[in-house]
Amino acid sequence: MNVKALIRRVNHTLKLHKLFPEHSRILIACSGGPDSMALLHLLQDIAAHRHTKYKLGIAIVDHSIRPESKDEVLWLQNQVDALGLSFYTTTFDVPTLSKDLKLSEETVGRQVRYQWLNEIAHSEGYDYIAVAHHKDDQAESILAHLIRGTGLNGLTGMAVVSHDYDIPVIRPLLDVTKEELLAYLADRKLTYCIDSTNDDIRYQRNRIRHRIIPELESINPNVVDAIARLGCSVSEDLAVISNLTVQAFERLVTIDKNEMRLSRKALRKEPVAIQRRLWQRLMSSIDSDITLTTAHQEQLLDIVNTGEGKTFTIKSIKVTAQCDTIKVYCKH
Structure with a gap:
């Protein structure tokens, strides 16, 4: 294990995205596990x-899923105290929340964890939240999206920098495999906890990790690298398509006080990929919570491709088409 090469590679990822300048304050989401x-x-x-020096803080959430999780929090606190770093912890009853909200434990756990991390980072003055997703996680994430059904956005996987919350969430390890992290820990003689639920194949991600990935590796031993490269390639292509969509929006859409207008004939000349993204941009500019489904997109494409009078409604937004003019507006 070449520790120096690993450090340089992670440092390269951070430099590429201009992350963690001198004296950065970084809150690390830590479970006590190897990653x-x-x-x-x-x-x-x-x-x-x-x-340089960083101000590092360590934050752990006890999701109340496993009886040993309380002991793991105490173990991690001892580790952090020995390093002289700030330590933050909280507890959520994720199984109960999961039943009440009728959502999976994975989904609820992720929601409450990130919300709490953002609150702590805010209140304690951290510049970034760092999480330990690595290249294997990236491959699993892309496969999970593919299995559920996704467009290009889902094939990009996780970004190194995410702005879903007020405090940026950073993933410095996306170019590092799980095997390399374990080798690093062994080389440095560092200890960690093992989460027994990681082997529970009732969870979709674990089925992908323990069954689907090994089967794919029997066909291509480098499949994790291949899937991660796909994610990078799709991200690059999407950046171009997004730019073209912005140009089409500026060229085709007329904005008045209460509505947006565009021409059916002009819109038909655009590639379908641009039309789909243009519709999403139109809807999001009125209501940021709206995400168009495939069925919605097909209905909107039908409005564009016919000359008949049409009306389409989704949540608070109404789309009407008469002759060549399409109008999009909030119906309230």
Whole structure:
């Protein structure tokens, strides 16, 4: 295991995205497992590599799913205290919340965890939240989207920098495999906890990890790298398509006080890929919570391709088409 090469690679990811400048304050989401313990120590190594200091804080959520989770929180607190770092913890009853909200434990756990991390980062003055997703997680995420059904957005996987919350969420390890992280921990003689639920194939991600990925690796041993490269390639292509969509919006859409107008004839000349994204942009500019389904998109394409009078309604938005003019407006 070449630890220096690993540190340089993670540092390269951070430099590429202009992340963690001198004296950054970074809140690390840590479960005590191998991935997040590796992230904690790698960030300390990178600070030394850059001849700077970071203010690191460690945050752990007890999801109340496993009886041993309380002991893991205490174990991690002892580790963090020994390093002289700030420590934050909270507890959520995720199984109960999951039943009440009729959502999976995975979904609820992710929602409450990120919301709490953002609140702590805000109140304690951290610049970034760092999470330990790595290349294998990226491959699993892309496969999960593919299995559920996705467009190009789902094939991009997770971004190194995410702005879903007020505080940016950073994934420094997306170019590092799980195997490399375990080798790093072994080389540094670092300890960590093992989450027994990671082997529970009732969870979709675990089925992908323990059954689907190994089967794919029997066909292509480098399938994780291949899927991660696909995600990068799709991201690059989407950036071009997004730029073309912005240009089409500026060229085709007329905005008045209470409505947006565009020409059926002009819209028909655009590639379908641009039309679909243009519709999503139109809807989001009125109501940011609206995400168009495939069925919605097909209805909107039908409005464009026919000369008949048509009306389409989704939540608070109404689309009407008469002759060549399409109008989009809030119906309230």
